[in-house]
Amino acid sequence: MSDHNYLSTHEPSPFDSGIRAQSQTENWTGWNGYLSPRIADTLASEYFAIRSSCSVMDLTPMEKYRITGPDATAFLNRLVTRDLTKLRVGRVAYVVWCNDEGKVIDDGTVFHLAENDYRLCAQHHQLDWLLLSSIGFDVSIQKETHDIAALSVQGPTSFSALSAAGIKGLETLKPFGILNTNVNGFELTVSRTGFTGDLGYELWAERARADDLWNTLFTLKDTGLFDIRLIGLDALEMVRIEAGFIMPGWDFNTAESTIRADHDRSPFELGLDWIVNFDKPYFTGKSALLAEKARPATRRLLKLTLEGNKPPVGSFIFHGKKGKQTGAVMAQTWSPILKRCLALADVDFIDGHPPNDLWAEIYYQKELKWHVKWARCEIVEGQFWSHPRRRATPPMPF
C-alpha cells in the first residue's frame, strides 16, 4: 500500500531531492498529485536534450495498475480496442479503451510482464473503470502508481548512456520490448518505450531504489561524457506533438468525464483506426464502433502543419481563408527540428472527408501589440517527425 497522504496538496516524488537539486527555475506544476517541473532549466536546453542528447523525466505521477490473475489477458482484451492475445510476455503495446458508446476514456501502455501479469499505464485515474470492467473476470487490480520509481530516459544518446551506466542487454532490446536486469546491485526493469518519438527507454524500480536509480544516471553525467538533462513537461509537450502522440483530456475530452453530448471522441475521431481491431473477441464499445465505422466520418483530430512561424495558440480552423469555421486547434507548437508550426486540430468533415482548404486564424503579439494573420494548413498523415534510430536494433551508439 502507498503511504500517499491526502492531506498534502502535492506528494513528493521518490526522486524529489534529485529533481529539486537540478531545478533552476522552481517552475512547478501539479500532475496527478505530484509536483512536477514545467521547466527545470531552460525550455531550449531541455528540448534539445531530448532531440540531440539524453533527457531524463520522472514518471512517478503516471497512473500505473498491476493486473494479475487467471483472466488477466481476457480482462484486458475486453477492456482495450487492440488484440492483446498477440502481446507476448516481455512486450509492450500502446492501447486505448472506450466506454459502451465507443468513446475514448483514456490511452496508455500495457506491459506484459509475465504470464497473467500485466502493468497498465494510463494518463488519468482509472481504478474505478478497471474495477467496473472486472465484473465477471477472475482478476486482481492493484493501483501501483505510488509504489514504483520510474524514469523516462529519451534521446539519441540514451542507448549509449544507459549502456555506459552499466545496464547490459540493451543492444538486443527491440522497440516495445521489456528487459529485466540488475544494475549496481538492484533489480531494474527497462522497457524501450517513450513519449518522444525518438530512441528512448523507461526504467522501472521499486520505490525504495529510487535514489540508486537516480544516482546510476547522474553519476554518469558527472563524468562529463554524456549530456544527461532533467526535463520538464513543457519540453515533453513539444516533442510529443512532433511525434504525433495525443493527450487525453487536453487534445480531446475523455469519455465518462464528459457532460455535454458529443463532446467526447471515438478512436476513429482521434485517428486511431490502426489500434481498433474488429477481428478480436468482444471489447467494450465494439458495437458502437462498428456502427460508427458504417457511417461517414463527421470529424477527425487532424495533424496540421501551418505556414509561417507563429504557433496557432487557441486558433479556430476555417474552411477557406476567412471562410466557415470548421474546427479548432487542440495542441500546437513551433517545432525547432522541423522549422514548422505544428497543430493537432479537431476538424469537422464534409461528406466523410476533410475540407480541402483549411486555414487558421492566428493571434499573436509583437511588443505587446496584438496582430492577426491567416495561415494555410496542410494535413499530415502519420508522425510529423520520426527518426530511423527509433526502430533500429541495436540502436546506433554515440
Next chain:
Amino acid sequence: MTESTRAIVIGGGHNGLICATLLAKAGHAVTLLEGRSSIANAPDLEFAPGFFSPGLAHIHTELHPKLRQALNLTSKSTGTKTKTIALDGQGAHIHFYGDKVEGTSVSDVDQAAYASFRKEFLSYAKALTPLLLNRPPRLKNMDRGDQFTLAKLGWSLRFGLGASSMREFLRVGGINIYDVLNELFDNKLVKAAISVDAVMGHHMAPRTPTTVLTYLTRLFAETHSEPSVATKVDSLHRELEASAIAAGVDIKTDAWVEKVIIENDRANGVQLASGQTMLADIVASSADAKNTFLKLAGAANLDAMFVHRISKTRTNGSVARLHLALKDIPSFTNLTTEDLKGRLLIAPDMRYIERAFNPTKYGEHAEQPVLEITIPSLHDATMAPDGQHVMSVNICYAPYHLKQGWDNARDKFTQICIDTLSAYAPNLPSQIIQKELLTPQDIETRFNISGGHWHHGELAIDQSFMMRPIHGTAQYNTPIENLFLCGAAAHPGGGITGLPGWNAARRIIAMTKDKSS
C-alpha cells in the same frame, strides 16, 4: 420464409412456455430446454413423505384473454376462485370477495368506499393495458410501434378513464399506498389487507413511494380474472405445456443450459451441462437478467458499463416461504373449513407491515412478520396423505442477506412464523409433522432466480417499463444479436401473467421477419 428459423427457449416456466408456443405457431422450429426433469410436476416439491408444496407462486390468476386467445387456450385453467380473509386477533375477520368487503368491524361507509375504490383502481389498472400488452416504447429513436403504443396508452388514460379519473390516476400513480388508503378508509384491517397486495414480493412497505403502481400491476390480473389457490399439479403449467406440444415445440427436460454460445458477437446456440451443444438462429432466455447476461452470455461478450448496470439491478428477494405438513385440518378461530380454502392474511394494520419491513433495511428479519396463508391440500387432496394437509405461507419480510446468516436464523425465524400463526390457530403447533422454510437464498437455489426475487428484479419505477431490466435491453432484444429476454426480468415483470413471454415472442417474430425480408 423458405426455411424455418430455429429457436431455443431457455427455461420451462410459464413465460418460456408461452414464448416457445407462440414462436412455434409462427412457424419457427422451437426447442424448449428445461433444467429440471419435468415441466408441470416439479419433483422437489415433496418436502415431507407424501406432502407436496405448491410452486413458487401459491396464488394464481388467469392469463389475459387476448393471450389465451393467442395461445388457443379454451378451458379456464386455474383452480376455484378464492376469497381473501384478513385475520383479526379477536376473531372479527374481514372477508373480501370481488367488490365486497364484509366483517363486523367494517362500517357501511367503508363498504361503500371499498366498492368504489375497486371500481376506480380496476379502471386504472385496465388503462395500463396498452403498456403491459406491448413492448415498452423507447423514448429515443422511437419507431412506429413505439409511437403507436404511446398513443394507445395516452388514449386509454385520457378517454378510457375520463378527465377526472385520469387526474386522480396521475395524482396517485407515483405515490405510496399508505397515504391513498388512509384517505379512503377507516378500518385498519381493510387498509392493511389491500396494502399487502401492493408490497408483497417487493422490497417495499406501504409507505414506500410507487406502491400504488405495484398495486396496480398486481391488480391488472383481476381486471380479467380472480385469484385462485395454486396446487401441486400446476394446472396452468400443464395446460401451457400441452399447448406448447400441440404447437410443435420440442420440449427437452433435464437439459440444463450452461452457456449461450456466442460467435462473432452473435448468439448461435447453447451448451448444456452435459457438454452437448445445440445450434439455433435465435436464443430466448426466460432466466433473469443476471443469470442471462452474467452467467449464460458472459461478461466478456458485453460492454463493461452494461454488465455493471445489470449487476447493480436490485434483485434481492424479501419474501420467505414456509411449508407445513399438518396431521389434520388446522382450526382457525372463527373460520369454517370453507373459509380455509381462501387466502388468509395476517397483517393487522399498515404500520405493522411497515414495522415488519424496517429491519430488512439493516439485514435483519421481521420479528412480527406479515403472512399470506393458503392450504392447497383443501383444493387438491393428492398434496397430502388422507386427511392430512399442507399449509403454504408467504412471509414478509426476510432479507436475502441476513446479518447473522440464514443458517443461524432459520430455526428462530420458522418459530416466529409458527408463533404468529398460532395466535390465530392455537392448536397449530401440535399439528405440525414436518416443516420447510425457503429463505430468499433457498428460492434462488431451487428456482434458479438471482436473489430469489419473485419478479426477477424489483418492480420499482427505475426498473420498470423502458428501463426493465435496464435501458438498452428493454425491448426483449439484447446487445447480443439473436439473444432475447423472454422472462419476468423483462417488461412488464413478474407475477403469473405470461406477458413478458408473449411480448418477447411478438418482438422476436417481428425482428426475424425484418431480417429475412
